[in-house]
Amino acid sequence: MFAIPLGEEGAELRPLEPWQAEEYLAHIDRGREFIGRFIALADVSADLASARSFLQLYADKAAADTGRIYGIRLDGTLVGGVLFRVMDTAQGTCEVGCWLEPAAAGRGLVTRAARVIIDWAVRERGIHRVEWQVASGNTASIRVAQRLxxxxxxxxxxxxxxxxVRHDTEIWSVLAPEWTARHRTPAS
Structure with a gap:
């Protein structure tokens, strides 16, 4: 399994897989109230069977090339994640999402992890449009979209x-030409 450093000592990004359901559920349990303020992830993974089912859904999406899920780890502990909720390579579009438990909030981990997967989607998979959908009240997630x-x-x-409760949803996006202009790889 690969691990990508996230620029902070002990912080890394790794794939999340169904065999990690127990660890994933423990992570969701630690942050259930915080995570569940704006996203249903906390409700979807209520027990071990539903956590395994959720991770299997993303394993199936990865196999079908329609989505992926990655865990953010801090000193070896799963503290959050980023995902391609949907990915349509034929249309060149995807939607990125995130979550984080409160102990890891405010460190820039989600921004750095999202940057890694967006860069991969644009440069390696040819994605043209990356969307970020966020509840209007989720100011932390809105700030991530802005930083990206x-x-x-x-x-x-x-x-x-x-x-x-009915929530407004903000739609944010970045297009491949905008992304590559902001994130040019230095000439070798």
Whole structure:
């Protein structure tokens, strides 16, 4: 399995796989309330069977080339992750998402991890448009989109019913030419 350093001592990005369901569930349990404020991930992984099923869903997506999931680790402990919720290589589009438990928040881990997977999608897979969908109240996630150089395209008003409350969803994106212009690889 590969591990990509995330620029902070002990921080790395690794694939998440179904065999890691127990560890993944323990991580979700540690951050369940924090993670669940804006995303259903905490509700989807309620027990070991549902956690394994969720990770299997992404293993199947990876096999079909329609999505992927990666864990963010800090000193060997799973503390969050990033994913391609959807990926359509024929259309050249994908949607990136993230989550983090509170103990790891505020360190830039999600921004660095998202940068790694977006760069891979654009440079290796030929993705032209990367989307970031976020509840308008999720200011931390909005700041990540901004740090990634994304453009706010609009707001889908009260588009998501989550835990009995309607939430606005902001759509942010970056296009491949914008991404490569901001993240040029130095000439060798």
């Amino acid at each position: 150089g994304m453009t706010k395209e609009g707001v889908l008003r009260e588009s998501v019913l989550y835990r009995g």
